[in-house]
Amino acid sequence: MTYRIVHYINQFFAGIGGEEKAGTGPESKDGAIGPGMAFKAAFGSEAEIVGTVICGDGYFAENMDGASEKILKMISDFSPDAVIAGPAFNAGRYGTACGAVSEAVSKKLGIPVVTGMYPENPGVDMYRKGIYIVETSDSARGIKDAVPAMAKLIMKLLRAEPVGSPADEGYIERGVRVNCFQDKIGAERAVDMLVKKLKGEEFRTEYPMPVFDRVAPAEPIKDMKNAVIALVTSGGIVPKGNPDHIEASSATKYGTYSIAGVQSADEVAYATAHGGYDPTYANTDPNRVLPIDVLREMEKNGEFKKLYDYFFTTVGNGTPVANAKKFGTEIGARLKKDGVDAVILTST
Amino acid sequence: MFGVDGVVISEEGFGNPDADLIMNCRRAEKAGVKTVLITDEYAGRDGASQSLADAAQEADAVVTAGNANMIIDLSPMEKVIGFTEYVNVIAGGFDGSLKPDGSIEVELQAITGATCELGFNKLGAETW
Numbered sequence: 001m002t003y004r005i006v007h008y009i010n011q012f013f014a015g016i017g018g019e020e021k022a023g024t025g026p027e028s029k030d031g032a033i034g035p036g037m038a039f040k041a042a043f044g045s046e047a048e049i050v051g052t053v054i055c056g057d058g059y060f061a062e063n064m065d066g067a068s069e070k071i072l073k074m075i076s077d078f079s080p081d082a083v084i085a086g087p088a089f090n091a092g093r094y095g096t097a098c099g100a101v102s103e104a105v106s107k108k109l110g111i112p113v114v115t116g117m118y119p120e121n122p123g124v125d126m127y128r129k130g131i132y133i134v135e136t137s138d139s140a141r142g143i144k145d146a147v148p149a150m151a152k153l154i155m156k157l158l159r160a161e162p163v164g165s166p167a168d169e170g171y172i173e174r175g176v177r178v179n180c181f182q183d184k185i186g187a188e189r190a191v192d193m194l195v196k197k198l199k200g201e202e203f204r205t206e207y208p209m210p211v212f213d214r215v216a217p218a219e220p221i222k223d224m225k226n227a228v229i230a231l232v233t234s235g236g237i238v239p240k241g242n243p244d245h246i247e248a249s250s251a252t253k254y255g256t257y258s259i260a261g262v263q264s265a266d267e268v269a270y271a272t273a274h275g276g277y278d279p280t281y282a283n284t285d286p287n288r289v290l291p292i293d294v295l296r297e298m299e300k301n302g303e304f305k306k307l308y309d310y311f312f313t314t315v316g317n318g319t320p321v322a323n324a325k326k327f328g329t330e331i332g333a334r335l336k337k338d339g340v341d342a343v344i345l346t347s348t
Numbered sequence: 349m350f351g352v353d354g355v356v357i358s359e360e361g362f363g364n365p366d367a368d369l370i371m372n373c374r375r376a377e378k379a380g381v382k383t384v385l386i387t388d389e390y391a392g393r394d395g396a397s398q399s400l401a402d403a404a405q406e407a408d409a410v411v412t413a414g415n416a417n418m419i420i421d422l423s424p425m426e427k428v429i430g431f432t433e434y435v436n437v438i439a440g441g442f443d444g445s446l447k448p449d450g451s452i453e454v455e456l457q458a459i460t461g462a463t464c465e466l467g468f469n470k471l472g473a474e475t476w
Contacts, residue, residue: 177395186467194384207410210398249439275439322397
C-alpha cells in the first residue's frame with residue numbers, strides 16, 4: 001500500500017516569500033511543494049505526499065493556539081497516515097512551529113510524525129520529549145542529508161518497526177531511558193569509572209543527574225484553632241480490598257476517600273496496599289500510617305477546627321518522580337480549592 | 349578516617365535509599381573522596397521520568413543497573429511452581445498483569461535483583 005503523508009512547511013519554503021510574507025495565514029495545497037519534492041523522491045512508491053499545509057512563521061508565532069488548530073484541521077482533511085514537518089534547520093520560529101504542529105499531530109491525531117532541526121534550534125528543547133526530531137545542519141544546505149534521514153524514520157514508524165537509538169536513527173535524544181545490556185557487569189564498570197576519575201582521566205557517567213526542583217516549605221499556620229487539616233499519605237492505606245487497585249509499587253494513581261464521620265482508621269475497614277514494607281504493623285492498626293484517631297481527638301478538643309472530609313493516598317514505592325509530581329499537583333490543587341489550610345503528609 | 353582516595357557506593361532499594369546514596373556521595377566528595385555510585389532507575393514505564401528520588405551535582409559518576417519500571421512480557425509456562433494469583437499485587441505487578449493465557453506482563457522490578465545495584469549483572473540503561 002502507498003502511505004498518505006502530509007507535509008508542513010513555512011511561507012519561505014513554500015515559495016511565497018521571506019520575512020515580508022511571514023504573516024501569511026495557514027493554507028493547504030494538494031501534493032508536494034518545495035522540499036516536499038525531495039521527500040517525494042525519497043519515498044518512491046512507498047509513500048505519497050498527498051498534501052502540503054503552509055503557515056507563515058510570524059503568523060504562527062503570534063497565533064499559536066488558533067494556528068495549530070487550523071493547521072491540524074487542514075492536515076486531518078487529507079486523512080493522512082503520517083506527517084512530516086520542515087526540516088526547520090536553525091530557523092527558530094519555524095522550528096517552534098514544526099515542533100508545535102508535530103506535537104499536536106502526535107497527541108490529537110495519534111499518527112506518526114517526524115520533524116528535523118539543528119540541535120540549537122529553540123524548538124528542540126521545547127518539543128524533543130514528545131516527538132522525533134531528526135538532527136540537521138544549521139542551514140538549508142543540509143537538506144540532502146536531512147531528507148533521507150527523516151524519510152527513513154517516518155517509514156519505520158509507519159511500518160511499526162522498532163526505532164533504535166538516537167545515534168543509529170539520527171534523531172535528537174528525547175531524554176527517554178531505555179534498558180540495554182553492557183559488555184561488562186556493573187561492578188567492573190564502576191571500578192573502571194572510579195580508576196579513571198582518580199587518575200583525572202575523562203569518564204562518562206551512565207546517568208547524568210537531573211536538576212531537581214526543591215519546594216520551599218510554606219509559612220507555618222498562625223491560627224491553628226481555625227485551621228482545616230487534611231491527611232495525605234504515600235503509605236498506601238486504602239479502604240480494605242483496595243477498590244481502585246492502587247499498585248503495590250510504581251503507582252499509576254492515587255485514591256480519594258471520604259472519612260466524614262470516620263473516627264478511626266481501624267483494621268476492619270482499612271489496610272495498606274504498599275508493597276515496599278512489612279505491612280504487619282500498618283494492617284494491625286492503620287492509624288499508625290493514617291492517624292485519623294489522634295486527629296479526631298484533637299479536633300474534638302478544639303486544637304484545630306476541622307479534619308478535611310477526604311484523605312488522599314498512594315503507594316510511594318518504586319514510583320517514578322513524574323507520576324508522584326502529577327499526583328502532588330492534582331492533590332494540592334484540590335486541597336487549595338477546598339480551603340484546606342495545612343496537610344499532614346505521612347510516608348513509610 | 350580510612351584514608352581512602354575513592355569509594356564505590358552501591359545501593360539497596362530506592363526512594364529513601366536514593367536520598368542516602370546521594371547524601372553519602374555528597375559528603376564523601378566534599379571530604380575529597382572520589383565516588384562512583386551504582387544504582388538502578390525508576391524512570392517510569394515510558395522511561396521519561398527522572399530516575400532517582402534525589403540528585404546532587406557531585407554525583408557525576410554513576411553506573412546504572414537499568415530502569416526497573418520497564419515492562420517485560422513473560423510467556424506462559426507449561427509447568428508453574430508456586431502461585432500466580434499474587435502477580436497482580438506484588439511490587440511491579442498491576443491490575444491485569446496476569447493474563448488469561450497464563451502470560452505475565454509486569455515491570456522488571458517484579459523480578460527481585462533484576463536491576464542489581466551491587467553491579468552483578470550486565471543490565472544497564474542509556475538515554476534515547
